[in-house]
Amino acid sequence: YNIAQFSDFSVDFALENIESLKLSVQDEKIARLILKEIKSRLKFLQNVGLGYLTLSRSAATLSGGESQRIRLATQVGSQLTGVLYVLDEPSIGLHPRDNKRLLETLFSMRDLGNTIVVVEHDEATMMAADHIVDLGPRAGIHGGEVVAEGTPAEIMKNENSLTGNYLSKRYEIAIPEKRRKPKNFLKIIGAKEHNLKEIDVPIPLGVLAVVTVVSGSGKSTLVHDVLYKGLARRVYHSIEMPGEHKDILNWQIIDKIIEIDQSPIGRTPRSNPATYTGLFTPIREVFSQVPEARARGYTPGRFSFNVKGGRCEACEGDGVIRIEMHFLPDVYVTCETCKGTRYNRETLEIKFKGRNIAEVLEMTVEEALTFFDSIPIIKKKLNLLNEVGLGYIHLGQRATTLSGGEAQRIKLAKELSRSAKGNTLYILDEPTTGLHFEDTKQLIKVLNRLVDAGNTVVVIEHNLDVVKCADYIIDLGPEGGEEGGKIVALGTPEEIADCQKSYTGEFLRDILRRKKDEKNAGILPNKNGGKNNSKKLRGEGRTS
Template structure:
């Protein structure tokens, strides 16, 4: 479990770590929640004790005055509502389970944008009209689904760095002498790969009525390539050795290739430096896959006109993973993009520039917009469950220290935003 309240109410906690991947696998602390808080090596304990925390902005970003508006949303339990999403900022859609969040964002907003922008044939939920989509180039939904469904997919292939790595090996003198081209170093093509496993490094055993089992290939011992291909080395590393490196360890080796360096640096920045370049995509957790997708987006050339949608991205994430995720989302937003998140996590909610709160309850008693505005404004709305929890936070010592000295944000009658300065780095508090 990662939920703070559940951990605090546990009778006994077993904390593993201290990091992830090769940096983890150790018993860091065990005992009552109080014992965990006093364990110096426990990252979980530092978050529980308040020694370490998730940063958030003291003031929301200034609204640009541009909006995407869904009018007459009435699918499932939505009550013919009009929802306005500000562009260029981070919006969090909140509400109890069953209040209509996924219907509004996934079934209507995303599908309607996909239909308008790409001619998608997937029919959106019932709505009357969508306005403002001309201010968007792309609408991208980023979830925790795998980046690939077979062991053949890995971070190197997904991010595109594997092409540059294969080109590098093809340029080596030994490759030229033997007539090896870049295709020789692909495990998808006959020639350089191990034919026993066809470049998977694993053999699939069908189990009849049970999920297939994968075992290491006994011919190449999981190396994916034949001996002739493995004989070609760059700075003492074969192509298989490079794929076995963690992203962090591969960075200095491949630093002279600008496109590779940039992508690997981004992966390290989002906290994925411990993952191996050739690690099977099927072994990545949902949170890792999600950050991999976000890192790939950050590596792309930005137009500042992309809308990203995320549905409960903190599911299965530790406090520290949530911190890293928020840093990435803030970076995407600072580039001028729009980020819309469905979320229950209070750390994410209080990082929002704008909140749309649905409810007040779930099912038949939901489907209405209870409140919309900045986190501080939502905290003052009676009848909003989200507002109640935000109010408790702002009334705490930590929350009082974070309240902005700037006048509360308000919309002018025509819907444009009042002027407010953009935040400098000093506008962040823990």
């Protein structure tokens, strides 16, 4: 192989070739140290679950989780001691099998004399920790306190800790008693983009379908490049080129395709939950109907910060001034004229129930629910934001300050507010990223509501709490990279668990076996998903 060909190898294949290399005695002496270094670095990449990546892969095409794990592999190779490492959700995008390898890498770094601080919601990572700091008790303005700290065993004993209650299984996300049956199937024929091996994949309709794979096995290629872009081409006549495939059968059944990802709901300070969900329009109409506003001739447009009239012109309704920094990120400072309210003095003089428009935008969803209790159109949209677990966010909170998980749930709330017509295909890529057990439980409820309205939800996910609640699983594998791209198993979680070749089935077996044992022992779940002897779970509780 020349250097260009070798660079196109995956980490796994490159390591295999290096280890099987046969050299003469003299060449062995010359290359010994170089080969040792190459092997160790390839093994580091393999151990953090990146064996499927090609060595020549462009850095711009890597996901956030992949980039973080490459940096982690670099640190492992440096063999430094006395270092404090901080990792933010390193398990993002990892199958439970690959997560084991990542934990072993973290242990090896710890054992060198380093300290590893991990922000994580993954159960296996928490159970493997030496010490846990649990923040809460809820999110946003209701959080910011240390609820519990100690070893996993100590956290599990603490009944005030929501995390401890889930780890100890006093609370849990219940496995559905019945699985929905698919109404029909889309069928992808001959998908062979990237590492997909010209596979035919059935996509069940009218159910919650989960695509599970070991890392790098082609999940995003199949769901995003082939399914989403392929349907968009047929339904919307999109000009975007889909991944290589022969056909998609029964696509005429689908009316709409919506991909709900964790990208921001807006990239400017003016974008916020109220404007994105359509909530701001009726709020502005309410203010325009106030007697003082009518006397002054103010229309709903007066209360918009996107057009001239009622907004502060010094910051053009942003509430902040952007200061461009050469070679550094831009800095935002509060506008001195409006003090961050976004509006001019005349607009702020108009009050509804004693609050002006800026004060209303500063309300949390929970506060606004009480404030607008008598206005059904506003209350309905606020209820949906509250139901997806976002009661703590501010109506006018800048989109740039929202996390990926929060942005995704705002998009879900917007979809729930639409008239239910059915026959819509929703696609979500790892929606549980950054979510605590309680938030995941709330998310599953929302996804089930979309399915119950006659829609189809396809989720790419590794979180076993979501996988066990699926009606149908598409398991790809068996490995990542060139060793993947095949269908390993199809069917309900119970059918996947019976498949000995499936890594997903291996982890599902333990979960389903535990449920069966509890049922046989007469331990039935209570309405909160926990055991009968557990205390009542507060629906609004969460940690972050």
